[in-house]
Amino acid sequence: MIGADAIVKCLEKEGVTTLFGYPGVAICPFFNSILNTKIESILVRSEQNAAHAASGYARVTGKPGVCVATSGPGATNLITGIATAYADSIPLICITGQVDSNLLGGDVFQEADITGAAESFVKYSYLVKNAADIPRIMKEAFHIATTGRKGPVLIDIPIDIQNKTISGFKYPESVNMRTYKPTVKGHAVQLKKVITELQKAKRPVILAGGGVILSGARKELRDFSHKYGIPVVTTMMGISSIPSDDPLYYGMIGNNGRSYANYAMAESDLLIVIGARIADRAVSSPDLVAKDTVLIHIDVDPAEIGKNVGPTIPLVGDIKNIFNDLAKQDAVCDFSKWVGALDECRSQSMPRKAPRKSYVDPAKFITTLSEKLADNDIYVADVGQNQMWSCMYYVAKSGKFLTSGGMGTMGYSIPAAIGAKKADMKRNVVAVCGDGSFQMSMNELATMVENKIPIKIVVFNNGYLGLVREYQHNTYKANYSMVNLGTVPDLSKIAEAYGIPFVRLKNDKNMKETIDSFLADKGPALMECMLDPMDTVK
Amino acid sequence: MIRVIQLIVDNTSGVLSRISGLFSRRGYNIESITAGITADPRYTRITIVTSGDEDILEQIEKQVGKLIDVRDIRVLDPDDSVYRELVLIKVKVGEEKRQALITVCDVFRSKIIDITKDSMIIELTGTQSKINAFIELLQDYEILEIARTGIAGLRRGSDGVVYL
Incomplete structure (x- = not known):
């Protein structure tokens, strides 16, 4: 057995069945070893998308996604994908080939210091210098990626280490890392405080973030909210942590969020933040939150508490565990008056200004599309105006809503949708992107067709990088710079080139029927929606 | 702070x-x-x-x-820890001023670890304030080079010692 065999064996031991990658000489021993196994390797068209696909895969399965690239440019191409996963706390195992360990540091062909370059975007990284360490390192990597606050772990393996013969392969049963012990169980005293504060509160609000989904606590969140009648708002990453039709759900907060969600948060006297960072896009000035609001911050990462807002009542631990512990306690509360006030506020909210009639209304389209999706289907939003519309008008049921929230990486949706679909071929997966983001990852249409991963892709065509155009409209008095995409290529021909069905929606007429047939077909499909180039988010 | x-x-x-x-x-x-x-x-x-x-x-x-x-x-809380820093200072000094400098060094309990015809290297260990005071005093001489190690510190007493 050689080092490369050992890596593959470790992946098998961890239950990996699929990985996404791109070869090169420095990773060839690995891709040779994987041939005779049950692990399916999916060849993407660019390494960045291998990481995005692994991210989509991880977000559906709850297990770490695996991506593999070669040394040098292969590895550096991964970085944006790794950073995207890191910002959203998605567990990834990223394996890169490296030049011969004897040549390291010599600036040889396709050498890049990838552990150094990716340092600030990984939870941890390894440069393997001894083949005998492979089983321990792989075990630790999976452990680190999937516990505590999840995230990507990078393993860089020189080609000679991959080729080195090792004897007596033994995969460790357990991890022995004395320096890494994340807190998973909430502190009993702090748990009590939550209930005490809840009893004192008159206007409590739960702010749910991506951590709720990552810890698999969607049901627990709903149970907790319903037990006491506490209104829930979410961050962008928290979308789909609670169904849209839940009477206690008041939408996404933030600049591009619902006015009544922001109102609920601003007026609350007790804000329970769960698995959210309270970052700049969610709350324009975090200092305001805590002024006369009691703030309880529940997160698995102690460093998030007090980072952006404070002072708080901290509660560190895995969210699902904490909900389970909270469920054992009881309190008598009645927030019906507060809920009534919020309902009133919601009923008075103004609808979005509809675009010109000759174009598709993206709000109406997204609502219709997501309503027509089956309960468990997956919606992947890209980045740009399309993301803002998706966040506002997506109707969450029990399926997941995936997007690049922290990093805001354009081109995320198509590869992530491919990964998500691969994770569960029974569900429909829809990627909704703009004409800008589509052109960033349209090369992955080949991956989709070649590997028979039938996702549905919707492209909003407005000929602009719309969100930046909107920003320039407001900030630079419509002096547009670098935002005009000019002629978007004829997408019907692109669809034809890849041999996939295509449909173009010019306006709101026939929207329902078009979406129905778009979703009904078993295979992949591409839909283009013609949008008003001057349409705005709000 | x-x-x-x-x-x-x-x-x-x-x-x-x-x-x-x-x-x-x-x-x-x-x-x-x-x-x-x-x-x-x-x-x-x-x-x-x-x-x-x-x-x-x-x-x-x-x-x-x-x-x-x-x-x-x-x-390391200053109230129950000790901090030390080591500094090496190379001073340009000829025969005529050498004795005066040695006197200053003695007061600060520093060591002279090298002497040439026109220079001297002084070694001093102490708290940062002591070292700063010493360097301040040497402003009358021409300081050629300074190498400071930065602070090393330990907590006092045997409580809470986890590692050697």
Whole structure:
């Protein structure tokens, strides 16, 4: 057995069945070893998308996604994908080939210091210098990626280490890392405080973030909210942590969020933040939150508490565990008056200004599309105006809503949708992107067709990088710079080139029927929606 | 506010760069950083002097504590810790002023570890304030070079000693 065999064996031991990658000489021993196994390797068209696909895969399965690239440019191409996963706390195992360990540091062909370059975007990284360490390192990597606050772990393996013969392969049963012990169980005293504060509160609000989904606590969140009648708002990453039709759900907060969600948060006297960072896009000035609001911050990462807002009542631990512990306690509360006030506020909210009639209304389209999706289907939003519309008008049921929230990486949706679909071929997966983001990852249409991963892709065509155009409209008095995409290529021909069905929606007429047939077909499909180039988010 | 943080870290390759990288990318100050192996060669003790307001200092502790190589992190409270720094100072000094300088060195209990015709290297160990005072005093002479090690520190007493 050689080092490369050992890596593959470790992946098998961890239950990996699929990985996404791109070869090169420095990773060839690995891709040779994987041939005779049950692990399916999916060849993407660019390494960045291998990481995005692994991210989509991880977000559906709850297990770490695996991506593999070669040394040098292969590895550096991964970085944006790794950073995207890191910002959203998605567990990834990223394996890169490296030049011969004897040549390291010599600036040889396709050498890049990838552990150094990716340092600030990984939870941890390894440069393997001894083949005998492979089983321990792989075990630790999976452990680190999937516990505590999840995230990507990078393993860089020189080609000679991959080729080195090792004897007596033994995969460790357990991890022995004395320096890494994340807190998973909430502190009993702090748990009590939550209930005490809840009893004192008159206007409590739960702010749910991506951590709720990552810890698999969607049901627990709903149970907790319903037990006491506490209104829930979410961050962008928290979308789909609670169904849209839940009477206690008041939408996404933030600049591009619902006015009544922001109102609920601003007026609350007790804000329970769960698995959210309270970052700049969610709350324009975090200092305001805590002024006369009691703030309880529940997160698995102690460093998030007090980072952006404070002072708080901290509660560190895995969210699902904490909900389970909270469920054992009881309190008598009645927030019906507060809920009534919020309902009133919601009923008075103004609808979005509809675009010109000759174009598709993206709000109406997204609502219709997501309503027509089956309960468990997956919606992947890209980045740009399309993301803002998706966040506002997506109707969450029990399926997941995936997007690049922290990093805001354009081109995320198509590869992530491919990964998500691969994770569960029974569900429909829809990627909704703009004409800008589509052109960033349209090369992955080949991956989709070649590997028979039938996702549905919707492209909003407005000929602009719309969100930046909107920003320039407001900030630079419509002096547009670098935002005009000019002629978007004829997408019907692109669809034809890849041999996939295509449909173009010019306006709101026939929207329902078009979406129905778009979703009904078993295979992949591409839909283009013609949008008003001057349409705005709000 | 100045704070002295002591870390015990796994002696892995790149551990110092992971720690200093964290400080630079999050915009924390490092006034000084020293690292050296402990009695157990698997671990390194790193002493960092940092500054910032209370919120930043708290974030520093939490973010550094999150690094996987960091085994132990504690703040060395000035009231129950000792800090020392070592400095080597090369002074340009000829025969005529040499004796006066030696007298100053004696007062500070520093050592003269090298003498040439026109220069002298002085070694001094002490708290930062003592070293600063000494350097201040040497302004009358021409200082050619200074090498300071940064602070090393330990907590007093045998309570809470986890590592050698």
